[in-house]
């Protein structure tokens with residue numbers, strides 16, 4: 103087995119696989135290692151990919167044809183879909199500017215297919231990493247199957263990142279005492295590509311369009327209520343859901359299990375260490391309300407790939423030179439989105455009283471302000487900052 107690589111990525115989740123493809127573009131040799139078998143996915147979620155993330159996947163040759171549902175319109179309301187308390191974003195007709203929905207399982211399969219086709223990427227799984235040490239020219243990782251060496255280590259090992267902890271990088275964390283229930287429905291009426299988010303007591307209900315007459319439900323709220331909705335029998339759950347959706351989409355049935363995810367805001371205090379970069383949830387975890395967590399991870403992947411390309415083109419050590427801009431670039435983007443999603447989630451938690459009035463007014467006023475709407479749309483599309491090469 104080959105044991106020396108330019109880059110060693112720990113974690114073959116969505117962020118790790120995307121980072122592997124982005125880094126391999128410059129010709130660097132990449133190993134991606136995971137403690138779990140990589141083909142097995144039990145993730146019932148779907149991801150809203152921004153326009154810039156879609157562009158990156160196209161540039162990397164990841165085949166998403168037939169798997170994505172373009173978002174034609176986005177609507178946030180307090181009340182039903184026709185409520186006057188609303189914020190509406192119209193797409194450009196083909197939906198490309200508002201992004202698209204894709205289920206995580208086919209997305210991961212498409213990423214794996216592309217990774218497997220690349221000669222300079224090796225997947226090693228299931229393999230555990232026991233220890234990481236620095237040597238003058240790089241890092242060594244002790245694994246179940248021997249020692250691997252690389253010049254740059256990338257932690258893509260999720261929100262509980264062991265590599266982050268081993269590097270002594272602390273985090274700031276806020277637990278929402280909330281969770282998201284995720285499931286998929288089939289329905290009679292067409293969704294017309296509308297991504298609708300309804301602010302409800304203590305949280306939000308998102309109905310997100312998937313291919314065909316199907317939608318992803320992401321219902322976020324206080325943990326106890328979400329736990330009860332996950333456990334209740336299917337008929338009662340569907341009746342409750344139908345009531346919250348005001349009959350929008352007509353008759354419906356569940357086509358997937360209900361899964362629940364605890365919610366937190368978490369930011370690493372630094373996104374780099376010695377010969378180390380954090381990407382994806384290892385670096386930042388944000389409230390899913392704006393559907394941006396993985397999109398941040400995609401921008402991490404593109405940014406570190408830019409640094410690696412620059413280091414290789416100028417004959418510098420990629421384990422050092424690729425990190426020079428990375429922390430500054432990614433920290434600012436992640437923190438600003440973390441703050442925005444936190445503020446939205448906090449105002450959506452108070453339903454009545456002053457907060458409720460402010461929120462309703464905020465929706466109506468924002469809807470009338472082209473400047474604010476355009477800034478929000480740019481942030482959601484990932485276009486509010488300078489873009490790495492692979493996203494242009």
Ligand SMILES: Cc1cc2nc3c(=O)[nH]c(=O)nc-3n(C[C@H](O)[C@H](O)[C@H](O)COP(=O)(O)OP(=O)(O)OC[C@H]3O[C@@H](n4cnc5c(N)ncnc54)[C@H](O)[C@@H]3O)c2cc1C
Pocket residue numbers: 112113114115116117118135136137138147148149150151229230231258259260261263264282284320363381382383384390392393394395396397398399
């Ligand atoms: C309800 C919900 C809805 C969401 N919707 C959206 C959305 O619409 N749009 C969006 O952009 N984002 C969304 N997100 C966020 C997005 O799902 C996450 O940001 C993304 O899945 C994180 O991927 P990751 O690869 O960083 O981490 P993970 O998926 O956690 O992957 C980490 C990988 O590392 C491996 N690993 C862990 N520890 C080790 C170790 N010690 N050694 C080896 N391997 C290890 C694990 O096995 C795993 O494969 C949502 C999140 C939630 C909770």
